[in-house]
Amino acid sequence: MNHATEHAIQVHRIFKQYGRITAVNDVSFEVGQGEFVSLLGPSGCGKTTTLRMIAGFIMPSGGTIRVNGRDVTHLPPEKREVGFVFQNYALWPHMTVAENVAFGLKLRKHGKDFIRNKVEEALSVTGLSGYEDRLPRQLSGGQQQRVALARALALEPQLLLMDEPLSNLDRALRIAMRRELKQLQSRLNMTTLYVTHDQEEALSMSDRVVVMNGGEVARVARPFEIYEDPQSEFVADFVGTTNFLDGEVLRTQGGQAVVQVGNSPLQLVVDSEMPPAQGAPMRILLRPERVHVSRDRPEGANVFAATVSFIEYFGPTIRYTVEVEGKRLQAEVHNVDRPLAISSPVWVRIDPGHFRLIDRKGA
Amino acid sequence: MRSKAAAVLLAPSFMLLLAFVILPLLWVARVSFNTTVDGAYMVSALTLENYTRFLGSPWYLVNTLWFSIRIAVLSTVISVALAYPMALYIARTSGAQKSILMTMVLSPLLIGLVTLVYGWIVIFRGGGLLNSLMIALRVYDEPVRYMWDLKGVVILLVYIGMPYIVLSLLDSIERINPSLVEAARNVGASPWTAFWKITFPLTMPGLHAGLIIVFSLNFAAFAVPLMVGANDTQMIGLVIYREALLNNDLPFASSLSVIMVAANALILTGMGFVFGRLILNRLEATR
Numbered sequence: 001m002n003h004a005t006e007h008a009i010q011v012h013r014i015f016k017q018y019g020r021i022t023a024v025n026d027v028s029f030e031v032g033q034g035e036f037v038s039l040l041g042p043s044g045c046g047k048t049t050t051l052r053m054i055a056g057f058i059m060p061s062g063g064t065i066r067v068n069g070r071d072v073t074h075l076p077p078e079k080r081e082v083g084f085v086f087q088n089y090a091l092w093p094h095m096t097v098a099e100n101v102a103f104g105l106k107l108r109k110h111g112k113d114f115i116r117n118k119v120e121e122a123l124s125v126t127g128l129s130g131y132e133d134r135l136p137r138q139l140s141g142g143q144q145q146r147v148a149l150a151r152a153l154a155l156e157p158q159l160l161l162m163d164e165p166l167s168n169l170d171r172a173l174r175i176a177m178r179r180e181l182k183q184l185q186s187r188l189n190m191t192t193l194y195v196t197h198d199q200e201e202a203l204s205m206s207d208r209v210v211v212m213n214g215g216e217v218a219r220v221a222r223p224f225e226i227y228e229d230p231q232s233e234f235v236a237d238f239v240g241t242t243n244f245l246d247g248e249v250l251r252t253q254g255g256q257a258v259v260q261v262g263n264s265p266l267q268l269v270v271d272s273e274m275p276p277a278q279g280a281p282m283r284i285l286l287r288p289e290r291v292h293v294s295r296d297r298p299e300g301a302n303v304f305a306a307t308v309s310f311i312e313y314f315g316p317t318i319r320y321t322v323e324v325e326g327k328r329l330q331a332e333v334h335n336v337d338r339p340l341a342i343s344s345p346v347w348v349r350i351d352p353g354h355f356r357l358i359d360r361k362g363a
Numbered sequence: 364m365r366s367k368a369a370a371v372l373l374a375p376s377f378m379l380l381l382a383f384v385i386l387p388l389l390w391v392a393r394v395s396f397n398t399t400v401d402g403a404y405m406v407s408a409l410t411l412e413n414y415t416r417f418l419g420s421p422w423y424l425v426n427t428l429w430f431s432i433r434i435a436v437l438s439t440v441i442s443v444a445l446a447y448p449m450a451l452y453i454a455r456t457s458g459a460q461k462s463i464l465m466t467m468v469l470s471p472l473l474i475g476l477v478t479l480v481y482g483w484i485v486i487f488r489g490g491g492l493l494n495s496l497m498i499a500l501r502v503y504d505e506p507v508r509y510m511w512d513l514k515g516v517v518i519l520l521v522y523i524g525m526p527y528i529v530l531s532l533l534d535s536i537e538r539i540n541p542s543l544v545e546a547a548r549n550v551g552a553s554p555w556t557a558f559w560k561i562t563f564p565l566t567m568p569g570l571h572a573g574l575i576i577v578f579s580l581n582f583a584a585f586a587v588p589l590m591v592g593a594n595d596t597q598m599i600g601l602v603i604y605r606e607a608l609l610n611n612d613l614p615f616a617s618s619l620s621v622i623m624v625a626a627n628a629l630i631l632t633g634m635g636f637v638f639g640r641l642i643l644n645r646l647e648a649t650r
Contacts, residue, residue: 057545077548084549090542094564094645103560104550135645155550 007066008033008159008191009054014063016049016215023049024060025215031159034189036182038202041212042238047195048163050212054193055084055161068158083152083160087167089144091136097123097147098132104155122154125184142173149181159191166201178205199239203227211235227287229356236285236356243286243329249276256352259284266325269301271353283358290354291331293320293340294347302350308340324348388624395617405613413618428626431599434513435581438520442577443570446525450532468529471522480590483519484510515591516598520581527580528573535569536562564642571638575631582627599623 009031016024024046031037039047052058054065056077065073072080091100098119105115123129126146136144145165152160165181166174182205185192196202202209203223211219211226211234219226219235230236233244247261247268257272259282268284276282297303309328310321318339319332329348340346398408417423453464471479486492487509494506509515539562547557585600592601599619607616 055545055549057548076554077545078551078553080549082549084546086542086546088540088542090540090546092543092546092561094642103547103552107551107556151546151550 006033007031008035008068009193010064010066010069011050011054012064012066014050014053014060014065016046016053016058017061022215024053027063027212027215027217029210029217029220031191031193034191035207036185036192036194036205038206038209039193039195039212040197040199040202040209040239041218042197045212046215047197047212051161051163051193051195055082056080081155081157083155083157085145085148085152085160085162085165087164089136089148089168091144091147091151093136095135096132097128097134097136097139097150100136100147101151101154104151108155118154122150125153126150141169142177145169145177149184153188153190159193160185162192162194164196165194167196167198174201181205203239211238213238230285231356231358233283233285233358241288241330241332243284243288243291245284245286245327247282247284249278249280249282251278252276257282257357261325261327264325264327266304266327268350268355269352270355270357272357276357276359280359285356285358286329286350286354288319288330288332289317290350291322291329292349292351293322293331293333294349295340297347298349300349301352304348306346306348308342308344308346311340311342313339320346322346322348391617391620394614395621397614397617399612399614404611413615414622416615417619417622426595427597427599427602428622430597431582431623432626432630434517434520434598435578435584438517438524438581439574439578441517441521442524442528443574445521446528446573447532447570449525450529450536453529454533454536469526472526476523476586477590479523480519480587483515483522483591487515487518510591511593512591513593513596516584516588516596519587519591520584523587524577524581527576528570531569531573531576532566533569535566539565565646567638567642568646571635571643574634578630578634579627582630583623 007030011030012028014024014027015022027046027050029037039050041047049058053060054067054072056072056075056079060073063073064071067080067082092103095103101119101122102115105118110118119132120129123132126149128143128146128150131139131143131147136147139147145168148165166177169177178201184190185205194202194205203226206223208220208222209226210217213234218232219230226235226239230239230242236242236244245259245261245266245268247259250258250260250267252258252272255271255273257270257276259268259270260266261268261284270284292298293306304324306322306324306329308320309323312319312321314335316335317332318335319330320340322329322331331348394405395413396409396411397405398410398412399405417427449468453461453468456464474482484491488494489506489508489510491509493509497503498506507514509518543561543565544557547561548554552560583600584598585604588596588598588601589604592598600623603616603619603623606612606619
């Protein structure tokens with residue numbers, strides 16, 4: 001198979017060492033043509049370093065980076081032909097909006113008319129027509145963000161790298177820009193690698209997400225796979241909220257296992273495609289919205305009596321912390337029924353198919 | 364009540380400026396219209412003869428005013444040419460290396476001028492270290508006259524002016540977000556192009572500030588031409604000193620002072636206008 005034509009970006013086993021500190025440790029992933037991939041992780045996880053190595057601002061200590069099949073590992077940034085949008089926008093303060101956008105085109109020795117058309121086009125795509133002669137300092141944060149995007153798009157790059165481009169905007173604008181960015185990306189079919197620490201951004205915009213932790217890739221998967229089946233404690237904890245329960249497999253029957261939760265009389269019936277061995281230590285992951293809470297006793301498996309011990313009111317949803325047989329569970333419900341009160345007795349039901357199991361070898 | 368507090372805090376410095384800068388300058392301006400009479404210190408009058416004596420004399424205009432401007436421009440330009448790369452280099456260093464470099468750059472300001480000049484004389488005089496070295500290296504055969512010559516004046520003015528330029532440039536360079544240069548590289552600029560199109564224009568505020576200080580110091584230089592200049596080094600500051608303290612002609616010295624301040628103000632205003640048109644007007648509100 002020829003990788004050269006298949007992947008827009010191919011990162012192969014790259015490392016970055018600063019003295020004895022390893023910022024990026026053996027990271028590999030690919031981005032397909034027209035794909036939107038996010039690098040998601042907490043601060044210091046190496047996601048920005050990885051992105052900057054692809055742009056050529058940092059040289060990797062080892063490994064190779066290919067852009068559209070071309071090995072760019074040792075090329076300076078100006079030879080890479082990739083667009084980059086900075087977190088702080090990095091607009092040149094002494095140039096007008098039009099001059100900022102035209103700068104790269106002028107370096108390519110295009111004609112005046114060509115440049116004017118390209119600038120006009122890039123500004124109209126980003127909704128900035130009429131702002132040509134403004135200076136960056138005369139623009140709002142959202143407008144500066146658009147100029148930064150227009151500057152990158154004007155060169156029609158083969159791929160776009162974005163380093164937390166929305167994190168300096170306030171929440172409402174961030175969500176609006178998120179949608180706009182995603183729609184623009186789909187329309188232009190622009191291959192995009194997007195760094196963020198915001199899981200909502202990563203889940204809602206991406207075709208695939210690369211979750212990073214401690215300089216390493218923790219998981220590469222589509223957004224719903226990341227959320228529904230985190231496969232590791234880190235991913236489960238970093239993306240969304242998770243109830244963790246440790247236990248041992250008591251017995252297996254058909255496609256189900258009965259797990260005895262440690263230090264508690266609680267026994268859970270858990271769906272499991274490949275039934276684990278009896279007595280195997282297990283860690284159970286359970287998303288709060290998969291815990292059903294009701295006043296009346298429901299029918300089915302995994303029904304337990306519980307008490308509400310804490311309430312967090314979010315508006316559209318309410319998160320109850322409930323005590324079940326000495327264990328605390330978080331349950332998130334839509335704000336449609338009459339709210340429960342603290343200490344009120346309730347019933348909890350969990351569908352056996354809604355648990356995820358991780359091996360807990362030696363834990 | 365913020366303005367009241369500000370007024371209280373500003374009062375001492377305002378009084379100091381008033382007592383030691385504004386009032387003496389006004390006094391100098393007034394004295395410049397007085398006359399001198401043989402045997403008398405000076406006589407109160409309202410005459411323009413001190414001004415016409417200078418401005419009406421081609422010799423004074425060429426050998427003092429124009430000469431001072433030329434020396435000031437020359438030594439300022441050389442200072443900038445030497446200081447700019449130095450500031451760029453220091454901006455990239457950190458920690459102990461930076462402290463050592465900064466101390467070296469600032470040393471001319473830390474040592475007293477007299478100590479400095481006598482140190483330089485040891486190096487630059489006829490049989491001094493520089494000439495001995497140059498002759499030993501066969502760069503030239505005869506000792507070159509540096510001290511008590513224009514060369515020495517320019518060398519020393521450059522040396523004393525450099526720290527101010529380095530300091531003000533360094534401030535500007537360190538304010539530039541590195542991502543501005545990265546953004547230029549990203550859209551296709553070589554390191555050289557990125558420097559000239561991004562870094563250099565953004566250091567103009569610092570360069571302007573440094574030029575104001577150093578040009579003014581060089582234009583009005585007095586101690587350096589006095590100590591290492593030749594007899595024909597008629598820099599305006601030195602001429603004022605001679606007229607005031609050696610010839611006891613305070614009115615003439617005062618008129619020269621007024622002309623010096625006015626010429627300096629005119630040059631700095633012109634420079635400010637050019638810098639403003641070139642770039643500073645665009646950057647103004649961000650600083």
